Amino acid sequence: MHYIAKSESNFKLTILKETRKWERVEDIENIISDLKENREKITSIELGNNSLSFDVSVVLSELINHLNNLKIVNYRDMFVGRLKEDLPKSLAELVKALLGKKIEYLDLSDNAFGPIGVQSFDFLLRCCPTIKELHIENNGLGSLGAEMVAQALLESNIQLEALSISRNRLEDKGAICFAK
Secondary structure: OOEEEEOOOOEEEEOOOOOOEEOOHHHHHHHHHHHHHOOOOEEEEEOOOOEEOHHHHHHHHHHHOOOOOOOEEEOOOOEOOOOOOOHHHHHHHHHHOOOOOOOOEEEOOOOOOHHHHHOOOHHHHHHOOOOOEEEOOOOOOHHHHHHHHHHHHHOOOOOOOEEEOOOOOOHHHHHHHHHO
16 A cells, blocks of 8 residues: 655655545554654655545644655645545645645645635745646636636745646636736
């Protein structure tokens, strides 16, 4: 279900072997152990293709907060089967854990959070100038969510090299905001 892969200079925690719905902290004991044991080595984390409850998100965020060398974050498709109201607070916890880190790659795609979910991560865009790639595809942003993300990017020092925002129904208003 999970593993730590070591390459020449980095460790990557991947948790996406099969779709899992994690309700309780006990469901992720092995992952907790891996995060604690390798916290200074992990440079990349993938939590995608799983469904995280708020309690699990809080515990994971506390551990992610201690991953000092984290640069690549894939939070794609993490809330399968969750209520729309539960997603923003879980996502906010996981994104708060990234504050102060030199994140270069951030993927929040396929989470269907809509404009309400943008408030769960736009603060990171304003204060993390190291982000080079941002992927927010298929999140149901609509024109309002697009405007919120575009405004956060305008207020930041980010020098994006890649931005993926497809399948969000930006409409003219949202596209104009990103064009700025």
